[in-house]
Amino acid sequence: MRQLVIAERVCLIGHILAKAFGLVGILLVIPHAEIILNLGEVGEKAIQTSMANGGVIDIILGTIAVSIYAYRILGWGSWLAFMLPAVSISVGSELLGTSTGFPFGDYSYLSGLGYKIGGLVPFTIPLSWFYVGLSSYLIARAGLGVAEKPSLVRQICAIALGALFFTCWDFALEPAMSQTSLPFWYWEHPGAFFGTPYQNYAGWFGTSALFMSVAALLWRNTPIKLGRSQLNVPIIVYLSNFAFAAGLSLGSGFFIPVSLGLVFGVVPAVVLWLRTKPILPNVVVTPTTTEVSVPSLKVALK
Numbered sequence: 645m646r647q648l649v650i651a652e653r654v655c656l657i658g659h660i661l662a663k664a665f666g667l668v669g670i671l672l673v674i675p676h677a678e679i680i681l682n683l684g685e686v687g688e689k690a691i692q693t694s695m696a697n698g699g700v701i702d703i704i705l706g707t708i709a710v711s712i713y714a715y716r717i718l719g720w721g722s723w724l725a726f727m728l729p730a731v732s733i734s735v736g737s738e739l740l741g742t743s744t745g746f747p748f749g750d751y752s753y754l755s756g757l758g759y760k761i762g763g764l765v766p767f768t769i770p771l772s773w774f775y776v777g778l779s780s781y782l783i784a785r786a787g788l789g790v791a792e793k794p795s796l797v798r799q800i801c802a803i804a805l806g807a808l809f810f811t812c813w814d815f816a817l818e819p820a821m822s823q824t825s826l827p828f829w830y831w832e833h834p835g836a837f838f839g840t841p842y843q844n845y846a847g848w849f850g851t852s853a854l855f856m857s858v859a860a861l862l863w864r865n866t867p868i869k870l871g872r873s874q875l876n877v878p879i880i881v882y883l884s885n886f887a888f889a890a891g892l893s894l895g896s897g898f899f900i901p902v903s904l905g906l907v908f909g910v911v912p913a914v915v916l917w918l919r920t921k922p923i924l925p926n927v928v929v930t931p932t933t934t935e936v937s938v939p940s941l942k943v944a945l946k
Contacts, residue, residue, distance in 0.1 A: 648712055655709035656877065662702035663888040670826050671895040699828070700758040703768040706881065710775035713877045718868060725862035726781075726855075727774050733855040734773035737847070738765040747847030749840075750832035757828055773852070776813055776885055779878035780913070781806035781856045782870065787916025791869035799860055805912070807853035812909025813886050814848050815901045820892030838898055871923030879917045886910055 714723035741748040742764040757766035784805035785791075790798045819838045821828045835841030886909065890902045 645716070648716055652709050652712040652716070652877070655705045655712070656880065659702060659705040659709055660880075660884045662705060663884055666699065666702060667888055667891045670824055670892060699756050700768055703757070703772050706775045706885075707771040710778060710877065710881060714778060717870065717874055719866075722863055722866055722868060726778050726859040729855040729858040729862075730774040730777050731770040733858070734777075734851055735761060735765060735770040737851040738769055741847065745832075747850060748844045749835065749847070751822075751829050751844075752832070753829045754827060756826065773855075775881060777806070777810050777852050777855065779881040780809035780813075780852070781859070782878045783875060783882065783913050783916055784809060785868075786870040786875055786920045791867060803853055803856045803860060805916075806856050807849050809882065809909050809913050810852040811845055811848045812905040813882070813889060814845065815905035815909070816886055816893050816898075817889035818844065819898040819901050820889060820896050824892055824896055838901055870920070872917065872920040873922060875917050875920055879913065882913055883910065 711723065711727070714726070718726075737747060739762055740746060742752060745751075753760065753764065753766055753769075758768045760766050781802070785802040788798055788802050788805065790802050818840045822830055823839055831839065831841070833841070835844065837845075886905060890905065893899075893902050
């Protein structure tokens with residue numbers, strides 16, 4: 645188990661560092677690529693490698709880190725019961741979206757995110773839906789105390805709130821990823837919300853709510869009670885991914901989408917994380933025996 649924890653932390657740190665390097669690269673290096681290209685073949689090779697593999701490595705590291713975490717904390721059954729619906733439903737939704745325009749709008753993926761499934765959707769996209777989706781749902785679920793006081797209303801609220809957190813990530817992500825100096829997708833018909841169709845956010849909310857609902861149904865007989873310390877990985881993953889998206893959007897001047905994501909996503913997620921009670925260590929109480937010494941009395945009979 646210790647080796648799993650080490651591997652999880654290494655992948656999580658690598659994921660965060662990859663985000664940071666990617667942010668610096670897109671905002672500072674790519675706009676001034678001539679400086680690196682002047683280094684000759686080495687500089688050209690460095691830019692090509694980072695553009696081709698940077699996003700892929702980042703997402704794979706995040707997927708591995710969250711998968712190890714889920715296996716350790718939730719068990720392999722609960723991990724797969726979330727991952728399989730999340731990946732299959734999101735890739736189906738993305739393939740439908742890139743083919744027909746429903747449910748997100750008319751868009752196409754560019755290069756930079758790896759091999760495309762069916763020539764349409766990078767294989768890394770459903771992986772990101774999984775690990776950010778699981779992080780969002782666990783924060784909402786634990787913060788609302790679904791395990792402590794299970795009820796249908798709490799389950800529905802946790803799914804709705806988890807889907808909202810996930811969609812708020814896209815508030816910050818969407819404008820930048822389609823309009824920066826290195827875009828990863830583009831809209832056939834740019835929408836009214838800073839270049840993004842409103843339909844896109846409804847698609848994000850609906851798709852994430854669907855696979856979270858499937859996972860909740862599969863988890864119905866599995867007690868999953870998490871303390872605050874056990875939510876550290878989900879909150880770190882959520883905040884680091886939002887920070888990357890927010891950095892890109894702010895660097896491109898998209899302040900309103902980031903603000904909306906902060907108000908409706910980041911702040912409530914942090915509040916729920918803080919609201920989650922810590923798990924107290926088991927205290928073993930050893931019964932004590934109190935001995936009372938009574939002085940011996942000698943009675944003399946006459």
